[in-house]
Amino acid sequence: MTTEEQIINLIEKSQRILLLPSSPPDGDSLGSALAFYLLFKKLGKDSTVICADPIPDTFKFLPTIDSISRNFGGAEDFIVTLDCTSAEVDTIKYEVEQNKVNIIITPKKGKFGDKDVSFHYGEAKYDLIITVDTGDLQQLGKVYEQNPEMFYSIPVINIDHHASNGEFGRINMVDITASSTTEILIPLFEKLEAKTGLKLIDADIATLLLAGIITDTGSFQHSNTTPRAFGVAAHLLDLGARQQEIIKYIYRTKRLSTLKLWGKVLSKIKYDEPHHLVWSTITAEDLAETDSTHDESGGIIDELLSNAPGAQVVLLMKEKEKDLVSVSVRTPNKGANANDIAQMFGGGGHPKAAGFRVKGMGFYEAENFIISKIKEYQEGRADVSGMAHMQPAEIKVPEEPKKIQTAADLRSDPLANVQFQKPEVVPAAREGGEDLLLKDFRKRKEEEAAREDRIEDMTKKFFKPKSEMTVEDILKSAPGDFFTVDDDQNK
Numbered sequence: 499m500t501t502e503e504q505i506i507n508l509i510e511k512s513q514r515i516l517l518l519p520s521s522p523p524d525g526d527s528l529g530s531a532l533a534f535y536l537l538f539k540k541l542g543k544d545s546t547v548i549c550a551d552p553i554p555d556t557f558k559f560l561p562t563i564d565s566i567s568r569n570f571g572g573a574e575d576f577i578v579t580l581d582c583t584s585a586e587v588d589t590i591k592y593e594v595e596q597n598k599v600n601i602i603i604t605p606k607k608g609k610f611g612d613k614d615v616s617f618h619y620g621e622a623k624y625d626l627i628i629t630v631d632t633g634d635l636q637q638l639g640k641v642y643e644q645n646p647e648m649f650y651s652i653p654v655i656n657i658d659h660h661a662s663n664g665e666f667g668r669i670n671m672v673d674i675t676a677s678s679t680t681e682i683l684i685p686l687f688e689k690l691e692a693k694t695g696l697k698l699i700d701a702d703i704a705t706l707l708l709a710g711i712i713t714d715t716g717s718f719q720h721s722n723t724t725p726r727a728f729g730v731a732a733h734l735l736d737l738g739a740r741q742q743e744i745i746k747y748i749y750r751t752k753r754l755s756t757l758k759l760w761g762k763v764l765s766k767i768k769y770d771e772p773h774h775l776v777w778s779t780i781t782a783e784d785l786a787e788t789d790s791t792h793d794e795s796g797g798i799i800d801e802l803l804s805n806a807p808g809a810q811v812v813l814l815m816k817e818k819e820k821d822l823v824s825v826s827v828r829t830p831n832k833g834a835n836a837n838d839i840a841q842m843f844g845g846g847g848h849p850k851a852a853g854f855r856v857k858g859m860g861f862y863e864a865e866n867f868i869i870s871k872i873k874e875y876q877e878g879r880a881d882v883s884g885m886a887h888m889q890p891a892e893i894k895v896p897e898e899p900k901k902i903q904t905a906a907d908l909r910s911d912p913l914a915n916v917q918f919q920k921p922e923v924v925p926a927a928r929e930g931g932e933d934l935l936l937k938d939f940r941k942r943k944e945e946e947a948a949r950e951d952r953i954e955d956m957t958k959k960f961f962k963p964k965s966e967m968t969v970e971d972i973l974k975s976a977p978g979d980f981f982t983v984d985d986d987q988n989k
């Protein structure tokens with residue numbers, strides 16, 4: 499049985515399906531989860547989408563976005579049963595007393611005893627879990643942290659396109675050559691259509707699927723834009739996908755606070771030329787000064803990329819909370835590998851785009867630490883040129899850096915209190931992944947001539963030229979005058 503057939507079988511057998519997009523959510527994870535949600539509605543199945551993190555404003559236009567729950571109740575009910583053979587119930591009351599609930603049962607006559615009480619669990623709330631666009635279970639955030647046992651007792655279908663996917667599901671459908679998770683869903687949905695004889699992909703579902711492709715390819719500008727992605731996008735347009743709506747909300751709507759934040763980050767770009775390293779930072783102070791939130795930083799890393807044409811490694815470090823730094827990595831050129839870099843710190847992603855977190859270190863200490871590790875990585879690669887005149891990168895440490903330990907502690911043992919965020923399931927090396935890529939690469943080479951014509955045509959249709967603006971222009975311009983790509987650590 500193919501993976502697709504196994505998934506369809508399991509879906510057919512299931513009635514209460516839990517859909518989990520990765521956290522923080524992006525257009526691809528939300529598009530995938532909501533497309534499934536609408537599809538299951540048509541198939542007469544109950545499904546629930548849960549995302550513990552807030553939904554960024556840019557995605558509020560997605561069809562049925564309001565159906566997403568933030569909170570996860572318990573996975574199953576706890577039932578207290580009272581045997582009424584020896585006595586009859588007159589009234590039942592309950593009272594809450596600090597950390598206790600007292601259930602008060604008054605008998606009509608006779609007396610209840612210990613033996614009359616029994617406990618058991620109700621039917622599990624869900625009989626199937628589908629994770630979408632999620633490389634490892636930790637990426638599900640609180641839903642996983644608070645209910646880890648659920649992921650062993652209920653079958654999990656894992657559908658994803660991250661190279662670092664840990665294959666944690668009972669069924670894993672991981673295609674690392676897909677531009678987005680929604681791209682993987684289309685043939686699956688069509689198989690379901692063929693099998694049920696129902697028309698399932700309507701304009702809303704097509705819009706959700708296209709939103710995933712558009713966000714993950716940066717509106718067909720990133721290098722993960724394959725001919726297949728274009729083909730699938732065109733097919734979705736035929737099915738009624740509202741492409742203009744997606745572009746409008748995701749790329750053209752920028753708040754003033756967002757523009758200020760972007761200006762701030764772009765003005766702080768740091769370079770380490772010998773190591774071909776470019777990075778910038780977003781501290782809690784930056785957010786406060788520009789009156790913005792982390793939601794508004796999506797896409798800045800791609801702006802950094804376009805501002806640093808020669809860079810081999812591009813980083814954006816965000817102070818997520820005290821002593822927690824979240825880092826996006828991009829490696830636009832051949833050689834440096836974003837996934838390898840992220841894995842040095844316990845993270846992961848794709849060869850060209852990945853992310854990781856460093857916990858337990860003040861922001862500036864973390865910045866120094868990360869930069870020095872990546873410099874080592876760059877020095878260890880054979881094809882880095884210009885290493886002769888190496889200079890230390892200058893990182894300004896403010897007078898009162900936020901930290902939980904002294905600089906001396908750090909110097910004596912830089913790793914003493916650092917906690918890397920390690921996925922519960924360590925991503926296994928994917929057998930055949932390289933072969934797949936090579937095969938895909940060769941196939942693409944063969945198709946190149948035909949493809950370039952097609953891409954040019956399609957590009958004209960889909961993407962508007964990126965405006966070449968300076969930071970000052972951006973700050974002055976009205977929202978809507980430019981657009982760029984949204985993305986967080988893991989696409």
Ligand SMILES: [Mn+2]
Binds near residue numbers: 526659
């Ligand atoms: Mn994705």
